[in-house]
Every structure is written in C-alpha cells, then in structure tokens.
Amino acid sequence: METELSGKGVLVTGGAGGIGTAIVRAFKEEGARVAVHYRTNEDKALALAKDVGGVALRADLTAEAEVDALVPAAVKALGRLDVVVANAGHWPSADEPVWQMSLARWRQTMAENLDSVFLTCRAFLRHVATTGTGSLVIVSSTAGLFGEAGHADYAAAKGALANGFLKSLKNELGRIAPLARVNVVCPGWTEVDRNRAKLQDPAFLNRVTRTMALRKVGQPEDVARVIVTLASDRVSGHVTGEVVTIAGGMEGRVLHEG
Template identity: 80%
Template sequence: MDTELRGKGVLVTGGAGGIGGAVVRAFAEEGAKVVVHYHHSEDKARALAAEHGGVAIRADLTSESDVDALVPSAVKALGRLDVLVANAGVWPAPDEPVWTMSLARWRQTLAENLDSVFLSCRAFLRHVETTGTGNIVIIASTAGLFGEAGHSDYAAAKSALAGGFLKSLKNEIARIAPLGRVNTVCPGWTAVPRNQDKLGDAAFIHRVTRTMPLRKLGRPEDVARTVVSLASDRVSGHVTGEVITVAGGMEGRVLNEP
C-alpha cells in the first residue's frame, strides 16, 4: 500500500537511537525526507542521515531555546515539515524506589522524558499553525501503562504521554489543523542496543516475556512500522488520540510460568 508519505518532511527526535534509527529508515523507505535529531550521538546521526539522504541536527531537548530553534532549522533543511515523531527519551538505569529517590533525579527524568516532548510538540504546533496541517506521533512506553517498580519517575512521565497530554493535544491540534492528528505508541521490551548484553540470557528473556502471549522481544522495526502507519494520512487518517501498544500483547499479569 502506498502510504503517500513520499516527499513529506519528518522530524525524528532521538533519531540516532535503536528505535529512532529504525523509524528514520522506515520513513526513508517510504520516500519521506527526514531530519535526524541528536543530542550526543553526532557520528551515528550524521551517518544515518547521509545513508538515507536526510539531515542531522543537534539540540538539547531540555533547553527551550534549542527546541525552539530545532523546528525552524528542520523546515529550512527539508523545505517543509509535516510530521513530528517525538521519540527521544532517557531511561535512568539505577533502580530507585520512591522512598530513596532524590528530587534531583525525579526532576531530571521528567525534564528528559516529559518536558522535552512538551517543548518539541509546542515548537512543531507553532509551525502547524502557519501551515494548517501536521501529524504527531509520540513514543511512550508500557511503563506508562503498567508502571515500573524502581522507575516511578520514568513511568510517570510516560504515563502523561499516553494519557492526559495526548488526549489534550489531539483536541488542540484540530483547532489549527482540521485534519491534524496526534497518537502515542507504547513499546514494550524491545531489542535495542542498551539491552544487547541481556539478549542471550534465557532467564532474562523469560522474565520480561512472561506477561506476553507472544513470548518474544519486539524489534525496533516493529515499532517503526507502527509509527509510519500512524503518520500516514492514507493508512490512519481517521485515527487520533489513540495509544497503540507494541509489546506482544503484554498484560499487567503473569501469563507464562516456567
């Protein structure tokens, strides 16, 4: 099926990461023009952009001035901007229950995972206000649906992206773009580089798939194809305000015992 994304301008935040890179490649395969946003991973971002005829642009998404400059830079580089994929996020590795978590960590996690998306969407919607058209796909997490013990900060941020923020934005975008849409994708455990050292551990695989009827980890490409489908007005033109979970049917209960 033709997604009708050929020639469209797409900004992917965190585009050099595992899921972000797959999203960039998936849009490029559809003929879209892509800006690969990065913060620290300059070499990866530039290589990915060069490989797919895109452009790499740096910004600290917790910096208001950086984000406000990112969207105009993307428009200038591509000549147009139709889609924002708000993918960038940071998983705080240490396991910290609420009673030992510092306020500094809490604030940092929300800044990197919630404030960053607010700023990105705000900057993009200011552009949409001038064009009357636009589409946002937000990447959240199953942590925002089921919680994540030891990572309540991350779960809280992702829950907002799959809840009140999403539901508000899908109504607001229609005020400035009659056919504008906003949706959220919640990946579950996915075989991204930060999990690479665990992928050969059978006990780990069982532990993270025991709540899934499909007893396997997802791949970045699984998430990317869902994002592209939501970004396509032809494929998903009547879908907005929805949360799509890409997690093998994950539930908040154990389905598979040893």
C-alpha cells in the same frame, strides 16, 4: 500499501538511537525526507543522515530556545515539515524506589521525558498553525501503562504522555488544524544495544516475556512500522488520540507459568 509519505518532511527526535534509527530508515523507505535529531551522538547521526539522504540536527530538548530553533531548522533543511516523531527520551538505569529517589533525579527524568516532549510538540504545533496540516507521533512506553518498580519517575513521565497530554492535545489540534492528528505508541521490551546482552540469557528472556502473549521481544523495526502507519494520512487519516501498544500482548499480570 501506499502511504503517500513520499516527499514529506519528517523530523525524528532521538533519531540516532536504536529505535530512532529504525524509524528514520522506515520513513526513508517510504520516500520521505528525514531530519535526524541528536544531542550527543553526533557521529552516528551524521552517518545515518548521509545514508538516508537526510540531515542531522542537534538540540538539547530540555533547553527551550534550542527546541524552538529545531523545528524551523528542520523546515529550512527539508523544505517542509509534515511529521514529527517525538521519540527522544532517557531511561535512568539505576533502580531506585520512591523512598530512596532524590528530587534531583525525579526532576531530571521529567525534563528528559516529559518537558522535552512538551517543548517538541509545542514547536511543531506552532508550525502546524501556519500550514494547517501535520501528524505527530509520540513515543511513550509500557512503563507508562503498567508502571515500573524502581523507575516511578520514568513511568510517571511516560504515563502522562499516553494519557492527559495526548487526550488534551488531540482536542486542541482542531483549533489550528482540523485534520491534524496526534497519536502515541507504547513499546514494551525492544531489543536495542542497551539491553541486547541481557536478552541473550534464556532465563532473563523467559522472565520478561511471562507477561506477554507473544513470547518474544520486539525489534526496533516493529515499532518503526507502526509509527509510519500512524504518521500516514492515507493509512491512518481517521485515527487520532489513540495509544497503540507494541509489546506482544503484554499485560500487567503473568500469562505463562514457565
């Protein structure tokens, strides 16, 4: 299907990560020009940008001034900016229930997963106010829909993105760009470097897929293709304020006994 994304400018935050890399490549396949944002993974970001004929841009998304400079830098490098995918985030690996969690960890997780997206969206929408058009896709998580024991901080941040933030933003967009759109995707278990080793264990795989209608974990490309679809005004031009779950039919209950 023709997406009409060819020639469009796209910024992918966290573009050098597992899902981010798939997103960047998926937009490249549609003929878009892509800016690969990174914070620490410079070598991978530069290599990916070179491979797709794009540009790598560094910014700490928790630093207001750096985010405010990121969007103009993307516009300058790409010649235009039509789509932003707010993909960057951080999952704290330590399992800490609320009664053991420090305020410092809570605030850090909020900064990396909620504040960063607010700043990214704000910077892009200031650009949208000058162009009158734009598509924004925010990457949340099934943790924000079903919760995640030991990671209430992460779940709270991702839940905010998929609920109050999204619903408010899609209505506010009409004030600056009546046809601009914003949507959220919520990936579930997705095979990336961070969890690949664990997912090779049949017992672990069986346990994590017990709440899923499809007994398999997703691939980064599964997420990327949905994001491209939502970003395309031709394909999804009448879709805004929606949450698309990419998790094999995951529910908050056990679907399979074995």
